[in-house]
Amino acid sequence: MSKEEMLDMEARFERYVAAENKVEPKDWMPEKYRKTLIRQISQHAHSEVVGMLPEANWITRAPSLRRKVALLAKVQDEAGHGLYLYSAAETMGADRQDLIEDLLSGKAKYSSIFNYPTPTWADIGAIGWLVDGAAIANQVMLCRTSYGPYARAMVRICKEESFHQRQGYEIMMALAAGTPAQKKMAQDALNRWWWPSLMMFGPTDENSPNSALSMKWRIKRKSNDELRQEFIDKTVPQAEFIGLTVPDPDLKWNEERGHYDFGEIDWQEFYDVIAGNGKCNKQRLHARNVAHDNGRWVREAANAYAEKQAKRRKEESSAA
Amino acid sequence: MEAKEKYVLRLADNALILGQRLGEWCGHGPILEQDIALTNVALDLIGQSRMLYQYAAELKNDGSTEDDIAMKRDVFDFYNVLMVEQENGDWGKTIVRQFFYDTYNYFLYEALCTSTDQRLGEIARKSFKEIAYHAQFSAEWVIRFGDGTSESHERVQAAVDDLWEFTGEMFTPDEIDLAMTEAGIAPDLNQIAAQWKRKVTQILDIATLKMPESSFMQKGGKVGEHSEYLGFILAELQFMQRAYPGMQW
Numbered sequence: 201m202s203k204e205e206m207l208d209m210e211a212r213f214e215r216y217v218a219a220e221n222k223v224e225p226k227d228w229m230p231e232k233y234r235k236t237l238i239r240q241i242s243q244h245a246h247s248e249v250v251g252m253l254p255e256a257n258w259i260t261r262a263p264s265l266r267r268k269v270a271l272l273a274k275v276q277d278e279a280g281h282g283l284y285l286y287s288a289a290e291t292m293g294a295d296r297q298d299l300i301e302d303l304l305s306g307k308a309k310y311s312s313i314f315n316y317p318t319p320t321w322a323d324i325g326a327i328g329w330l331v332d333g334a335a336i337a338n339q340v341m342l343c344r345t346s347y348g349p350y351a352r353a354m355v356r357i358c359k360e361e362s363f364h365q366r367q368g369y370e371i372m373m374a375l376a377a378g379t380p381a382q383k384k385m386a387q388d389a390l391n392r393w394w395w396p397s398l399m400m401f402g403p404t405d406e407n408s409p410n411s412a413l414s415m416k417w418r419i420k421r422k423s424n425d426e427l428r429q430e431f432i433d434k435t436v437p438q439a440e441f442i443g444l445t446v447p448d449p450d451l452k453w454n455e456e457r458g459h460y461d462f463g464e465i466d467w468q469e470f471y472d473v474i475a476g477n478g479k480c481n482k483q484r485l486h487a488r489n490v491a492h493d494n495g496r497w498v499r500e501a502a503n504a505y506a507e508k509q510a511k512r513r514k515e516e517s518s519a520a
Numbered sequence: 521m522e523a524k525e526k527y528v529l530r531l532a533d534n535a536l537i538l539g540q541r542l543g544e545w546c547g548h549g550p551i552l553e554q555d556i557a558l559t560n561v562a563l564d565l566i567g568q569s570r571m572l573y574q575y576a577a578e579l580k581n582d583g584s585t586e587d588d589i590a591m592k593r594d595v596f597d598f599y600n601v602l603m604v605e606q607e608n609g610d611w612g613k614t615i616v617r618q619f620f621y622d623t624y625n626y627f628l629y630e631a632l633c634t635s636t637d638q639r640l641g642e643i644a645r646k647s648f649k650e651i652a653y654h655a656q657f658s659a660e661w662v663i664r665f666g667d668g669t670s671e672s673h674e675r676v677q678a679a680v681d682d683l684w685e686f687t688g689e690m691f692t693p694d695e696i697d698l699a700m701t702e703a704g705i706a707p708d709l710n711q712i713a714a715q716w717k718r719k720v721t722q723i724l725d726i727a728t729l730k731m732p733e734s735s736f737m738q739k740g741g742k743v744g745e746h747s748e749y750l751g752f753i754l755a756e757l758q759f760m761q762r763a764y765p766g767m768q769w
């Protein structure tokens with residue numbers, strides 16, 4: 201393709217997505233669109249999988265059998281989300297094994313939020329409420345993203361995420377309505393998860409150079425700051441309703457804007473955790489690597505057996 | 521304690537302790553699909569344990585809840601078989617433990633579906649489909665490993681040899697089992713043993729694995745004489761209820 205033809209194709213592609221058409225795997229797409237989406241979808245997949253760890257940490261210690269069942273089911277859902285998303289990335293020509301290798305080597309990123317620890321049971325409530333809550337704000341938007349398979353995976357995932365969010369909020373509600381020890385546990389978790397949850401939306405718009413292109417291609421539809429504001433506006437009343445205090449002295453309803461004003465986010469912490477200096481970065485990556493290494497013989501055996509079976513079937517049919 | 525209550529607790533404790541063990545794998549499985557599959561088994565088992573503890577609480581009739589029963593007994597008051605408290609080990613050992621237990625559970629619950637005890641019959645009928653799936657899942661993996669690579673064959677044979685001594689307890693009736701059989705509440709364990717042996721022999725054969733010859737069998741779990749593992753399992757299981765007694769979650 202000549203350069204002019206290419207530019208022409210790109211212009212047509214832009215008009216196509218601007219008219220709210222979905223891009224499907226076989227359609228022509230700019231190479232940068234493909235790369236951007238593979239990176240975004242695989243990061244999302246990795247986040248689902250790494251995100252299992254801080255919560256799975258509490259499966260054996262859940263305070264009641266009912267909560268244990270709910271938590272197992274939740275973590276299992278997250279594994280399922282990882283699967284759909286790896287499949288969505290594969291529709292763009294990526295290979296799941298390569299993507300996983302990139303995660304294990306530390307080359308690929310995943311959501312930094314999962315590098316924070318879950319020392320208490322209330323963290324399971326806070327993660328469901330805030331982390332799944334923040335994920336939903338982002339993912340509801342992605343249900344309308346321009347790449348068809350990603351949008352469809354998101355529709356399915358969003359339903360489950362909002363269930364997780366309610367379940368997490370319900371854990372917090374039970375704690376906040378409980379004994380002083382339980383309420384303290386809930387407040388402590390909110391104190392630790394509030395700011396990292398706000399950071400989940402990414403840098404401020406002026407520090408987010410790739411966003412414009414994503415918006416143009418209808419991958420994203422709202423800016424980081426817009427999504428963050430939406431999340432805050434939705435979540436603050438939820439905290440108030442159960443009698444917990446959002447740990448931000450500058451938080452104030454702004455009548456004129458029709459939004460909450462909020463304090464300065466510690467972006468240094470955000471970049472530190474991304475750089476690998478969160479409390480659990482090493483632990484998380486180590487856990488994934490150990491699981492992968494210990495699982496190698498299992499995967500090899502499954503492949504070897506499948507090959508033997510295929511060969512046997514072939515022999516049988518040729519003998520028949 | 522009434523014999524029936526103790527019998528229900530045995531069933532419940534087996535399901536809970538094995539579910540708890542499987543819960544340890546969640547997030548650490550060898551491949552995402554199998555992580556999901558094993559978590560599913562854990563979910564089923566803990567769900568079953570809840571139905572059984574609720575029934576045990578009714579039999580106890582002193583205001584105890586399912587959580588009181590699961591979370592407030594010490595090691596000597598747990599009646600699960602030793603098999604289910606054994607360490608996960610590698611994925612192969614977990615699968616073999618599952619295979620031995622699931623196969624037993626399959627025949628046991630199949631028979632419990634027609635228990636003269638109405639509640640137990642109901643619970644068994646609700647659980648049987650899940651248990652049948654577990655038994656199929658673990659048997660398929662035993663075959664895959666036995667007939668997979670030489671490494672998988674060796675690993676899974678080692679697990680079979682290792683766990684063999686815990687199989688006997690499942691089939692050795694004591695006075696409670698006998699009383700249950702007598703009352704038509706539970707099947708005759710000799711019959712379950714014969715069905716189990718036939719199935720296990722068949723699967724190990726397909727998997728090109730050897731049936732261990734050793735005949736020494738451990739016992740004690742059913743009467744509260746446990747290995748060192750159970751205390752640690754309970755330490756995690758019961759941590760919250762012990763650290764924050766009497767609270768609602």
Ligand SMILES: [Fe+2]
Binds near residue numbers: 248357
């Ligand atoms: Fe998810």
Ligand SMILES: [Fe+2]
Binds near residue numbers: 248281335361
């Ligand atoms: Fe997500």
Ligand SMILES: [Fe+2]
Binds near residue numbers: 278332360361364
């Ligand atoms: Fe979720």
